[in-house]
Amino acid sequence: MKNNRLLYLLFFILVIWLALQSNEINKLKQVNSTSIVNEYNVNGFSTDFTSIVEDNAPAIVSISADGTVLSGFVYKQDGDRVFIVTAYHGVAGAENINVHFGSSYSVTGALVGHDIYTDVAIISIDTPYDISALKTGDASLLKKGEFVVSIGSPVSLDYAGTVSLAMVSDNLVTVENIINVDAERYIYNLDLIETDTVIANGYSGSPLINMAGEFVGMNTMAYNTDFSLAVTSNEIRIIAENIINGIEPIRNILGIKGTFVKDMYNYERVNLNISLETIGGFYVSRVRESSIAHDAGIRAGDVITAINGISINGLNDYLGVIHTPAETFSFDYIRGAETFHQEINND
Secondary structure: OHHHHHHHHHHHHHHHHHHHHHHHHHHHHHHHHHHHHHOOEEOOEEOOOHHHHHHHHHHEEEEEEOOEEEEEEEEEEEOOEEEEEEEHHHHOOOOOEEEEEOOOEEEEEEEEEEEOOOOEEEEEEEOOOOOOOOEEOOHHHOOOOOEEEEEEOOOOHHHOOEEEEEEEEEEEEEEEEEEEEOOEEEEEEEEEEEEOOOOOOOOOOOEEEOOOOEEEEEEEEEEOOOEEEEEEHHHHHHHHHHHHOOOOOOOOOOOEEEEEHHHOOHHHHHHOOOOOOOOOOEEEEEEOOOOHHHHOOOOOOOEEEEEOOEEOOOHHHHHHHHOOOOOEEEEEEEEOOEEEEEEEEOO
């Protein structure tokens, strides 16, 4: 009889243990099932971008300006004042600017300033809420084939918060633009990010966000039906800080187009007679006549190593020169095996 009781007790304990183990297995299956549905990992690459969207969505806004709908994002907050980056072409000349957060909160905005060359505008609003700004990344670190996410308002306010995934087609493509300002015609170059997704109407002003959750650019234009272009975060930061601090944005139109030497393949350097020991500088592929660089003697094929004493090794160096006032310009450059130094007044 005692042996039977012991067997019953052991059997009862075994049943309880199996029930507990079954419950834990079911929990584990549910976790794994959710992970499998939402995310795939292939060679270390995750297909789940939801956290990037969720973390940054509160800083994305829709803007309505006299009937035009476009996108924007929070760049900085100073007390109750919030500064928003958007595309200037969507708010130019607008009398009424309204900024919309999510689907239920909107506030009147005011144009603080703009840079017509890059299509960047800064709008300010007053709000009692704390709104986290997007983290600023370094667009010069982008690589071809890298994924970026955009959040914006294509077509209308009804589609606010739409998410788009794109791939970086070219980390820095130089585009020649022509604009008329006060009856003057300006030809200048912009270094932009090229992505393989064409932005829809209303997406102008939306941010490009990298996989680290940092904004690296602002969508500004589509090229036919092939790809889109975005102003780099590096240039936006310079322009935005100037405007917020009451400084008129400036652009020195050097008149040169080319490639940073560090981004060139070795066979390109050899083919162009650039020493493999030259690790910095800007290779000039084209010089516009009647420009600062042309008047200073710069010609296609030259490698500019420094401008105004600043070594030109990458995008940040170049943008620093472009956006800094200067009465004179000095160029250090290599032509063939010779080095030159030339100065010119900025008339």
